[in-house]
Amino acid sequence: MSTINYSEKIPNNVNLGEDRTLQRALEGWQPNFINWWDDVGPDGSTNYEVYLRTAVSVDPQGWAQFGHVKMRDYRWGIFLNPGDANREIHFGDHKGEKAWQDVPGEHRANLRRIIVTQGDTEPASVEQQRHLGLTAPSMYDLRNLFQINVEEGRHLWAMVYLLHKHFGRDGREEAEALLQRTSGDENNPRILGAFNEKTPDWLAFFMFTYFTDRDGKFQLSALAESAFDPLARTTKFMLTEEAHHMFVGESGVSRVLQRTAQVMNELKTDDPQKVRAAGAIDLGTIQRYLNFHYSVTIDLFGADQSSNAATFYSSGLKGRYEEGKRTDDHVLKGQTYKVLEVKDGQLLEKDVPMLNALNEVLRDDFIKDSVAGVGRWNKVLEKAGIPTRLTVPHKAFNRQIGALAGIKMSPEGRVVNEAEWAAKKSEWLPTPEDFAFVASLMGRVVDPGKFAGWIAPPVMGINRQPVDFEYVRFG
Numbered sequence: 215m216s217t218i219n220y221s222e223k224i225p226n227n228v229n230l231g232e233d234r235t236l237q238r239a240l241e242g243w244q245p246n247f248i249n250w251w252d253d254v255g256p257d258g259s260t261n262y263e264v265y266l267r268t269a270v271s272v273d274p275q276g277w278a279q280f281g282h283v284k285m286r287d288y289r290w291g292i293f294l295n296p297g298d299a300n301r302e303i304h305f306g307d308h309k310g311e312k313a314w315q316d317v318p319g320e321h322r323a324n325l326r327r328i329i330v331t332q333g334d335t336e337p338a339s340v341e342q343q344r345h346l347g348l349t350a351p352s353m354y355d356l357r358n359l360f361q362i363n364v365e366e367g368r369h370l371w372a373m374v375y376l377l378h379k380h381f382g383r384d385g386r387e388e389a390e391a392l393l394q395r396t397s398g399d400e401n402n403p404r405i406l407g408a409f410n411e412k413t414p415d416w417l418a419f420f421m422f423t424y425f426t427d428r429d430g431k432f433q434l435s436a437l438a439e440s441a442f443d444p445l446a447r448t449t450k451f452m453l454t455e456e457a458h459h460m461f462v463g464e465s466g467v468s469r470v471l472q473r474t475a476q477v478m479n480e481l482k483t484d485d486p487q488k489v490r491a492a493g494a495i496d497l498g499t500i501q502r503y504l505n506f507h508y509s510v511t512i513d514l515f516g517a518d519q520s521s522n523a524a525t526f527y528s529s530g531l532k533g534r535y536e537e538g539k540r541t542d543d544h545v546l547k548g549q550t551y552k553v554l555e556v557k558d559g560q561l562l563e564k565d566v567p568m569l570n571a572l573n574e575v576l577r578d579d580f581i582k583d584s585v586a587g588v589g590r591w592n593k594v595l596e597k598a599g600i601p602t603r604l605t606v607p608h609k610a611f612n613r614q615i616g617a618l619a620g621i622k623m624s625p626e627g628r629v630v631n632e633a634e635w636a637a638k639k640s641e642w643l644p645t646p647e648d649f650a651f652v653a654s655l656m657g658r659v660v661d662p663g664k665f666a667g668w669i670a671p672p673v674m675g676i677n678r679q680p681v682d683f684e685y686v687r688f689g
C-alpha cells in the first residue's frame with residue numbers, strides 16, 4: 215500500500231519531496247491551475263462547502279474520505295496505483311520486455327501527444343459544465359456535479375505530472391497550454407470536437423456523463439495497458455473515479471425517465487405537448503438528446519482506419535480494452551477486422567488489417583457497453599407500463615469523423631439523401647425548440663430533500679447519507 219503525505223502542498227504518493235526540481239515546477243504550475251479554476255470552474259461556487267469524496271490512498275479499502283470542503287481547497291494530488299517492479303509489456307512488438315519507467319526517445323512524440331490529448335479533455339469538461347450549478351435540480355445533484363468537476367481537475371493534475379516529470383521543457387509548455395485552451399473558444403479551442411460542444415442543461419449533462427465519460431473509461435482502459443508504466447498506473451487510478459461519473463449519468467437519465475413515465479401514467483397520455491405542459495420531458499426529446507450525445511461521442515474514437523492507431527499499439531503505447539483478458543496473440547499482425555465503408559452512397563462491410571482498425575475495435579467495445587445501460591433505462595419504462603423504448607442510433611448516424619462522415623443516415627441505419635435528412639433532422643436530433651423547452655425547466659432547486667418537477671429523487675443518498683442531507687453548505 216502506498217501512503218500519502220498530506221503535510222505537503224501537493225498530496226502525492228510518488229515521493230515528490232525527493233525530487234525538488236519537479237516539486238518546484240509543479241508548485242509553479244499550481245497557482246495557474248487555481249486561477250484557471252476560479253476563472254472557468256463552477257460558476258459562483260467559491261464559498262460553498264461541498265460534501266466531497268477525496269482520495270486519501272490508492273488501496274481499494276480506504277481510498278476515499280468524505281467531508282465538507284471548499285472546492286478550491288480540495289486536495290488535488292498525484293496518485294499512482296502501486297507499481298509492479300517485474301511488470302512486462304504484454305502486447306505489440308515489445309511484448310515480453312520489461313515495462314518502461316521512462317519514455318523511450320523514439321516514442322516520445324507519440325506518448326506526449328497521447329497524454330496531452332487525454333489531459334485536454336479533463337479541464338474541458340469542467341468548462342463545459344461550469345454554468346450547471348446555477349440550475350441544479352436538487353442539492354444532491356449539485357453535489358454530484360461538483361464531485362465530478364473536482365475529479366476532472368485531479369485528472370488534469372495526473373496528466374500534468376507525467377508531462378512535467380517525463381517530458382522536460384516541452385512537457386512544461388504543454389502543461390501551460392492545457393490551461394490556455396478553452397472549450398468552445400473560437401481561437402484556441404479544446405483538441406477534440408465533443409469537448410467543444412455546449413452542455414447547456416442537466417439532461418445534456420446526464421447524457422454527457424453517461425456517454426462521454428464512458429469514452430473516458432475506454433480511453434483510460436486502453437492507456438492502463440501501456441508499456442509506459444507511469445501512464446498505466448495513473449490511468450488505473452483515474453478509472454476508479456470515472457465509475458462515479460458514469461453512475462451520475464446513468465442514474466440521472468433513469469430518474470428523468472421515471473418522472474416522465476409517472477406523468478404519462480397520471481395523465482394517461484403519450485402526447486409530448488401534454489407531457490411538456492405538465493413539466494416533464496417527453497420521451498422524443500430524451501431520444502433526440504441521446505442520439506446527439508451518442509453520435510458525437512463515438513466520433514471521439516477517431517477514424518475507423520488509422521495508421522497512428524496501429525503504431526500506438528505495435529509500439530506498446532496504447533493497448534485494447536481489457537487487453538489481458540483477450541486470448542489472441544496480442545500482436546495482431548495478419549489479422550483482420552470488419553469496418554464500414556461508403557460505396558456509391560451505400561454502406562458496405564469490408565475487412566481491413568486489424569492493427570489499422572483499432573480505433574474501430576475500441577469504438578465497438580464502447581458501443582456494447584453503452585447499449586447495456588440503455589437497456590437498463592428501458593427497464594424503467596417497462597416497469598411503468600410505457601411501451602416506448604429508447605434505442606441507440608446506427609453507428610453511421612450523424613458522424614463527422616472517418617469514412618462515415620460522408621454519408622447521411624437515419625437513426626435506424628437507412629441511407630438517406632440530403633432532402634430527407636433536412637426534412638427529418640428535427641425528428642432525429644434536438645431542435646432549438648427542444649433546447650428552449652428543456653431550458654425552461656431548469657430552475658434552481660437546492661433546499662435539502664427537494665427536487666425539480668422533471669426528475670425523480672434518487673433511491674439513496676451519497677455515502678449512506680439520507681437523500682435530504684445537506685450536501686452543499688452555501689457560505
Ligand SMILES: [Fe+2]
Pocket residue numbers: 336365366369430
Ligand atoms: Fe476524467
Ligand SMILES: [Fe+2]
Pocket residue numbers: 366427430456459
Ligand atoms: Fe469523468
